[in-house]
Amino acid sequence: MPYKPDEYKHVNYLWEDHIADELSPVDNLVYRSNKLGEDQRITNTGGGNTSAKLTEKDPLTGEEVEVLWVKGSGGDLRTSKHENFSSLYQDKLNALDDVYQAYSDKGYKSAGEDRMVGMFKHCNFCLNPRASSIDTPLHSMIDEKHVDHLHPNAVISVASCKDQEALTEVIWGGKLAYVPWMRPGWEAAKLCEDTYAKKPDIWGILLGQHGHTNWSSESKSCYETSLWVIETAARYIEEHDKGDLTFGGQKYAALSEAERTELLTGFLPVARGLVSNKVKFIGTVQTDDATLRFVNSVDAKRLAALGTSCPDHFLRTKIKPLFVDFDPQNDDLATLIEKFKQGLEQYREDYTAYYNACKRDDSPAMRDPSPTVILIPGVGMIAWGKNKSESRVTAEFYNCAIEVMRGAEAISEYTALPAQEAFDIEYWALEEAKLQRMPAEKTLARDVVVVIGAGDGIGKATAHRVAKEGAHVVCADLKLENAEQTAAELTAIYGQGIGVAGTGLSACGPAIALAVDITKRDTVEAMFKQVLLAYGGIDKVVVTAGVFIAEGADLAKNDDVFDLSFGVNVKGGYVVASEANKIWQQQALKGAMVLTTSVNAAVSKKGSLAYDTSKAAANHLMRELAVTLAPLVNVNALAPATVVQGSNMFPRDRVISSLSKYNIEFSESESTETLRNKLAGFYAQRTLTKQPITPDDQAEAAYLLISGQLSKTTGQVVSVDGGLHEAFLR
Template identity: 85%
Template sequence: MPYKPDDYRHVNYLWEDDVADQLSPVENLVYRSNKLGEDQRITNTGGGNTSAKIMEADPLTGESVEVLWVKGSGGDLRTSTKENFSSLYEDKLKALDDVYQNYEDKGYKSAGEDRMVGMFKHCNFCLNPRASSIDTPLHSMIDEKHVDHLHPNAVISIASCKDQERLTELVWGGKLLYVPWMRPGWEAAKECENIYAANPEAWGILLGQHGHTNWSSESKSCYETSLWVIETAARFIEEHDKGEVTFGGQKYQSLADDKRTQLLRDFLPVARGLVSSKVKFIGTVQTDEATLRFVNSVDAPRLAELGTSCPDHFLRTKIKPLYVDFDPQNDSYEQLVENFKAGLEKYRADYAAYYEQCSNADSPAMRDPSPTVVLIPGVGMIAWGKNKSESRVTAEFYNCAIEVMRGAEAVSEYTALPAQEAFDIEYWALEEAKLQRMPPEKTLARDVVVVIGAGDGIGKATAMRVAKEGAHVVCADIGLEKAEQTAKELTDIYGQGIGVSGSGISACGPAIAAQVDITNRQSVQDMFTQVILAYGGIDKVIVTAGVFIAEGDDFDRNDKIFEKSFDVNVKGGYVVGSEAQTIWQKQNLPGAMVLTTSVNAAVSKKGSLAYDTSKSAANHLVRELAVTLSPLVNVNGLAPATVVQGSSMFPRDRVISSLSKYDLPFDESESTEALRDKLASFYAQRTLTKQPITPDDQAEAAYLLVSGQLSKTTGQVISVDGGLHEAFLR
């Protein structure tokens, strides 16, 4: 019988009667799904399905009909709402069996399987637009009101053993039936229906290499049965745990934290450049204890070569990871790079051979043969994806694969799916169709863009603009709190992405904050280290940080102003560019850099000698860096005019001073923004366009310079000043 709520050790019992009892049947299904999804030990991100058969009023006839509500394609149990569930007429679903049997190319590998998915929409209840999952027939054919289909690590461990059928009886005492591996779909559902009908006292079915399905007449008891299945498997594995000799015992020692950080800072850009031979990837590093125990073990090379077992895993991790031959105590960094290059070449050759061996005339074209998971003894795991969310989930899934291998090796011997079965899943026509339906990627979707000065003004507007185009944004500023606020605003808009933090997986999403003083090389190095560990490298760097200090008649004070102005406005850009150069060279991927200068660089004015001269030097720094960083990196400048709105260079006292200087009427009681608007309007009248210049205007130009649309432009300074004829080129 299921355990008491307080007895669970390997899963969390989260059901609350006082909440669940107040919900409608569909809301109760969503509640059950969310509670199952909250615990990562129960199912993978985006994996698993739950269902309930509910009596509903037919919108056409008003008659009471049975409707299958089942989690649809995509989405995640933890975050699913009613909108993530398909609803289908149960009688129409069952009637589709005749359609399936009439297909000439029968069998679970047949094209008939794929055609059946297209038939599901003819069964939709109330025109529900949610696409149905491939597991829909499984939930329909099990003649119970509530069904859960999950992929817990502990259960997959048993399902991946060489003697999985024997262990099914041993572990669950006959309460779980057994079905060997079958590709999900109609034929697999029929097999489960038959074995369920022949064993009405059973609680569920173990699906070989896959997971489990269980059922009940009540939602709560279905939830509790799911937990019982997982807890029972986990306890069995715990009883057989091999302790220090897990994975054959330890072979390598982990590097100390500081040495690992330095190695990753050097290696990640190299690795990113090499794996990004077709398209760029974003990285996630995982260095938790469980990952290190695996990569440092005797058996890691053997098990890694076998590959993953559960289809949910290898759709993210590919059929196997790249295990790098590296002795962390004796091999040099240079040796690691050479071994990685050799391993990568062999991996790609192996993948191409796998494709040639398993493909047929109708198979989709071979996808990028680069690995999505890289394992390095003493260091940990590096996962790659098209964005941070995907790489985080890839890391999470291989972490699950490690736990599956640990459990399987504890109780028996781990086995992976045969190559052909794995290929049929990876290159499944339905999976290919799903990929083809994905919307086009945004301009900066695979880019890491570092915006320095992102705490306010032009920098903040630029961070917002590049994030809109899909960039992973590093919001860097000398004021960490301001940088964190910008990063938080971006995360609130674009979300953290699916996946979970913790367990050594870096928790960053589409934006992170970093503190940096660009006049201090060590500070810049530390900032770039943070960026590399978060994403794997950099692509674009936009420097909007600058300083303006009003001058007077005090020469000593003006000397200090001169030093400060050149330190920030010139040296700072040089320090950032020279540090970024080492990363770009290691990646060997095209990059772009933008320095913010000023139209004052071309217009002489009284009272801003240090500022104007430093900006003139910054203009030439743009040209020098363009030469230095070519041909890999384009370097251009952005020259704003007086951007008053939201600028830290225009604090209230400077705005009031300027209004007084130009005899513009104002009231001390007016807000700072109102005073800034008055000054901006005055400045606008001095331009040809007669319009105030805003941070968004500058951000648009900065985005244009890093977007790739001006890929043949470098060493140029673009003025965004509303049309100041005094700044025209001479």
């Protein structure tokens, strides 16, 4: 019988009657799904399905009909809402069996499987647009009201053992039946239906190499049965745990955090450049104890070569990871890089051979043969994906694979899916169709953009602009709290992404905040190291940080003003460029840099000698950098004029001073923003366009310069000044 709520050790019992009992039947299903999904030991991100067969009123006939509500394709149990569930007439689903049998009788069994998915939409109840999952027939054919289909690590451990069928009887005492591996779909559902018909007293079925399905007449008892299945497997594994001899025991000692950081910051940009031979990838570093125990073990190399078991895993992780044969106690960074290059070449050859050996006449073209998971003894795991969220999920899935191997090796011997079966899942026409349906990636979706000065003004606007185009944004600023505010704004808009166990920046999302003083090389170097650990590399750098200091009337007393102006506005850009260039050269991927200068660099005027000359020097610094960093990196400058709104160069006292200088009426009681608008309006009248210049105007130009649309433009100053004819080239 299921355990009592306080007896669970390996899963969390989260059901609360006072909440569940107040919900409608469909919302109760959503609640059950969310509670199961909250615990990643129960099912992986995006994996698993839950369902309920409910009585609904047909909108056309008014008659009561049985409707299957089941989590739709692409949803995640933890975050699913009502709209993430498909709803289908149960009687129409039943009728589809004749369609399938007729089609498969003609010898089109595989094609018949895929055809069924297209037929589901003909069964939709109330025109529900949610695409149905491939597991829909499994939920339909089990003759119980509530069904859960899950992928828990503990259960997959049993399902991945060489003697999985015998262990099913031993562990669950006959309450779970067993069916061998079969690709999810109609035929697999039929096998489960037949198994249940023969053994109506069972509570569920173990699906070989896959996971489990269980059911009940009530939603709560179905939830409790799911927990019971997992808890029972986990306890059995715990009883047989090998302790220090897990994975054959330790072979290598982990590097210290300082040693690991030093090694990773040298390795990551090189690795990113090499794996990104077709498209760029974003990385996630995993160095938790469980990962290190595996990569440092005697059996890691053997088990990694076997590949993953559960189809949900290797769709993200590929059929196997790249294990780098690195000795952390005796090898150095250069050796690691060389071994990685050799391993990468061999991996791509092996993947190509796997594709050629398993492909069918109608198989899609071979995808990128680069690995998505790299394992390094003493260091940990690096996962790659098209964005941070995907690389984190890839890391999560391989964490699951490690736990599956740990459990299987504790109670028996781990086995992986045969290569042909793995290929048929990876290159399944339905998976390919799903990939083709995905929306086009945004312009900067695979880019890491470092915005220095992101705490306010032009920098904040630029951070928002590039994030809108999918960039992973590093919000860097002298004032960390300001950078954190910008990063928080971006996270609120674009989401944190899907979580993954681990520590530090490996769990970051689309934006991070870092402190930096660009006049101090050590802080710039430290910032870039953090960026590497967070994302694996950099692509674009936009420097908006700058300083304007009012000068005294006595020119001989402005030495400090000159030192700081040139230190921030000129040397700072040089320091950032030189440190970024180290990474660009290691990656060997195209990069772009924008320095923010000023139209004052081209206009001689009184009262801002240090600022104007420093910006003129910054313009030439940009040109020198364009020559020096070519052809890998394009360097351009953005030259604003009198951007008052939101700028820390225009604090209230400077605004009031300027208003007084130009005899513009104002009141001390007016807000700073109102005063700024008055000053901006005055400045606008001095331009050809007669429009105030905003941070968003500058951000648009900065985005354009790094977007790739001006890929053949370098060494140029782009003025966004509303049309100041005094600054025209002469």
